[in-house]
Amino acid sequence: MMMRRAITTTHHHTLKTSEEVHMLRVAVPNKGALSESAAEILSEAGYRTRSDSKDLTVLDPANQVEFFFLRPKDIAIYVGSGELDLGITGRDLATDSGAPVRERLAMGFGRSTFRYAAPQGREWTVEDLQGLRIATSYPNLVRADLSRRGVDATVIRLDGAVEISIQLGVADAIADVVGSGRTLRQHNLAAFGDSLCDSEAVLLERDGEEPSTPARDQLVARIQGVVFAQQYMMLDYDCSQSLLEAATAITPGIESPTVAPLAEPGWVAVRAMVSRRSVNQVMDDLSALGAKAILASDIRSCRL
Ligand SMILES: Nc1ncnc2c1ncn2[C@@H]1O[C@H](COP(=O)(O)OP(=O)(O)OP(=O)(O)O)[C@@H](O)[C@H]1O
Ligand SMILES: O=P(O)(O)OC[C@H]1O[C@H](OP(=O)(O)OP(=O)(O)O)[C@H](O)[C@@H]1O
Numbered sequence: 001m002m003m004r005r006a007i008t009t010t011h012h013h014t015l016k017t018s019e020e021v022h023m024l025r026v027a028v029p030n031k032g033a034l035s036e037s038a039a040e041i042l043s044e045a046g047y048r049t050r051s052d053s054k055d056l057t058v059l060d061p062a063n064q065v066e067f068f069f070l071r072p073k074d075i076a077i078y079v080g081s082g083e084l085d086l087g088i089t090g091r092d093l094a095t096d097s098g099a100p101v102r103e104r105l106a107m108g109f110g111r112s113t114f115r116y117a118a119p120q121g122r123e124w125t126v127e128d129l130q131g132l133r134i135a136t137s138y139p140n141l142v143r144a145d146l147s148r149r150g151v152d153a154t155v156i157r158l159d160g161a162v163e164i165s166i167q168l169g170v171a172d173a174i175a176d177v178v179g180s181g182r183t184l185r186q187h188n189l190a191a192f193g194d195s196l197c198d199s200e201a202v203l204l205e206r207d208g209e210e211p212s213t214p215a216r217d218q219l220v221a222r223i224q225g226v227v228f229a230q231q232y233m234m235l236d237y238d239c240s241q242s243l244l245e246a247a248t249a250i251t252p253g254i255e256s257p258t259v260a261p262l263a264e265p266g267w268v269a270v271r272a273m274v275s276r277r278s279v280n281q282v283m284d285d286l287s288a289l290g291a292k293a294i295l296a297s298d299i300r301s302c303r304l
């Protein structure tokens with residue numbers, strides 16, 4: 001009888017009102033290194049943002065989305081359990097969680113590597129870790145790597161400030177996130193061995209989930225539009241018809257550059273997307289070729 005009741009109650013809780021059924025549930029980092037950029041991208045993609053950094057949920061009825069602001073470390077667990085449809089977190093955190101999730105989109109921010117590190121002053125190899133204590137906040141990532149390499153070491157799980165643990169005597173080496181490398185240097189540590197994980201922020205969905213529903217696809221397309229736009233710039237310039245072939249070889253665009261005639265006979269205006277990384281080199285090259293009025297502008301979003 002008790003069991004029947006429990007089952008009935010559970011069943012009752014999973015019944016959703018028709019309104020809830022269509023709401024897409026999306027996890028966003030509530031703090032830490034990824035939260036600001038994630039919120040910026042969602043805002044740029046046309047979603048409601050939270051007005052108070054203490055808010056843990058935001059309802060965006062116009063877009064049929066409910067956002068949940070969670071610890072980045074927990075996000076893959078919620079998505080993997082199927083409770084939430086999508087989540088933004090770090091690839092390294094998702095891997096360490098072991099949750100059944102897959103990457104729908106790489107988001108291009110929060111890039112880091114994950115490295116072993118130990119006191120400077122000698123050359124370390126991963127094999128040297130045999131029998132030693134390694135402090136980390138990513139124990140599963142580290143254990144998996146050690147076991148792949150056949151190194152038997154003790155993993156000490158710490159929540160943060162891992163770089164100081166050797167000094168404090170609880171570990172012989174660490175494995176941690178490296179961004180600029182400043183924290184390691186400040187603590188007289190040197191990274192060694194290959195990166196255990198080249199990470200960036202990713203949009204996750206549950207592994208084995210049917211790949212597409214209209215609501216999920218729309219959010220993915222919007223985020224993709226902003227992420228892609230951030231990696232490109234729009235370049236406009238004028239050149240003489242005689243230079244057009246050489247100029248468009250420098251700026252082939254994504255599909256094909258737009259070419260329009262100018263009032264000045266023999267001159268054309270060209271418009272093409274250029275990767276942000278190369279935009280200055282491309283402008284130098286166009287200028288050297290004889291192009292004029294070369295303008296680079298931001299693209300806020302796109303659908304390609
Ligand atoms: N320089 C960096 N320092 C820390 N995390 C970074 C850095 N660059 C990118 N990241 C990524 O951010 C995620 C960690 O974010 P998280 O919010 O858990 O840690 P945090 O910024 O250290 O915050 P907290 O220490 O409060 O937990 C990881 O995916 C990590 O790869
Ligand atoms: O290579 P860097 O650019 O110096 O960044 C890497 C450091 O930043 C993070 O620590 P955080 O400041 O989040 O503190 P925590 O260790 O308490 O998480 C991370 O855990 C590293 O310690």
Ligand SMILES: [Mg+2]
Pocket residue numbers: 160
């Ligand atoms: Mg941290």
